[in-house]
Amino acid sequence: MHSRLHAHVGTMRRLEILLAVHDKESINEATKALFLTQPTVSIQMRKLSDTIGEPLYRYVNRKLVFTDVGLELVKTAVEVLDSFSRLYQTLGSMRELKSGTLRLAVVTTSKYFIPHLLGPFCEQFPNIDIQLYIGNREQTIERMKQGIDDFYVFSHPPKDIEAHSLAFLENPLVAIAHQDHPLAKQESISLSELCQAPFLMREKGSGTRYAIEQLFKKHKLQANIKMTIESNEAIKHSVMSKLGISIISAHTLTYGGQSGLVRLPVKELPIDSHWFFMWSNTKRPTLIATEFLEHIESNGKYLLLKELEKSASIG
Structure with missing residues (x-):
């Protein structure tokens, strides 16, 4: 009995290694995250592959890419580890301890305010662990399809995935320019005028x-795209450097600082949108996930709005 249990524990560790390699898209980065040696991680991945009887990943142009079989194993690994996580949390709750791991995948623009939601929650439950993945829209959608995380944050929820969703915060998109830009001196600007100026655009996806x-x-209309940039922070600095104008989330402007930047009075703006929390309608939520959802719907939303007002007044 002891040897069989030991074998299962060993398999659990391999599944954790598998998820680390998948998340980091690199053997070397996974070793750093897990504080293991490169040979250890490689050996465990090879043993998993031998057990399945199929390769779990391959290298394409020096980039680690998971096979379809590997992605299926990732989904199963998430389910197995989630089941054990729920068991540990249940046992912890029985001992009046809130413990476990909360996993979130969020789009890059939301990284400015998500910590303000997590901070009070972690103060309330200091023994929990947080795994926060930040990626672009396509990367976050892919994680959602695989069911890796407890919650996903989007400004424009994917329409082809059935899931629960909660609109919890307005996300107006506004036009910005350097304070010395000619458009910054106008009291009113049309969208067609905006399209004539060199425009800095976010990446596809x-x-x-x-x-x-x-x-x-x-x-x-069509924007006069001068540069495509994969970071809101880089867009802001590019606007500060007078490389062009852009449209970004008002929250990005507020939280990241706005030295030298002004909001342009464009008639057709802001673009009205909301931030959404999404979660699976088929995956059973962990106790920690349930607690976090209650936190979002009640106290967390209120605290976040207060923080936004505070940041806006400072800016």
């Missing part, structure tokens, strides 16, 4: 880009 393109399409 970004929720912000999707919203901007929908707006331009609605008005039959």
Whole structure:
């Protein structure tokens, strides 16, 4: 009996290693995250592959890419580890201890305010662990399809995935420019005028880009795209450097600082949108996930709005 239990514990560790390799997309990065040696991680991944009888990943242009079999194993690993996580949390709750891991995958723009939701929650439950994945819209959607995390945060929820959703915060998209830009001196600007200026656009797959393109399409206009940039922070610094104008989330402007930047009075803006929390409608939530959802719907939303007001007044 003891040897069989030991074998299962060994398999659990291999599944944890598998998820680390998948999340980091690298053997070397997974070793750093797990504080293991590279040979150890490679050996465990090879043993998993031998057990399954199929390769779990391959290298394409030096990039580690999981096979379909590997992705199926990732989904199963998440389910197995979630089941044990719920068991541990149940046992912990029985001892009046809230413990376990909360996993969130969020789009990059939301990284400015998500910590303000997590902070009070972690104060309330200091023994829990947080795994926060930050990626673009396409990466976050892929994680959602695989069911890796407890919650996912989008500004424009995917329509082809059945899931629960909660709109919890307005996310207006506004136009910005350097304070010395000619448009910054106008009291009113049309969208067509905005499209004539050099425009800094987010990368394909970004929720912000999707919203901007929908707006331009609605008005039959096309932006004068000068640069495509994969980071809101880089866009802000590029606008500060007078490389062009852009449209970004008002929260990005508020939380990240706005030295030298002004909000342009464009008639057709802001673009009205909301931030959404999404979670699986088929996956049983852990106790910690249930607690976090209650935190979002009640105290967390209130605290976040207060923090937004505070940041806006400072800015």
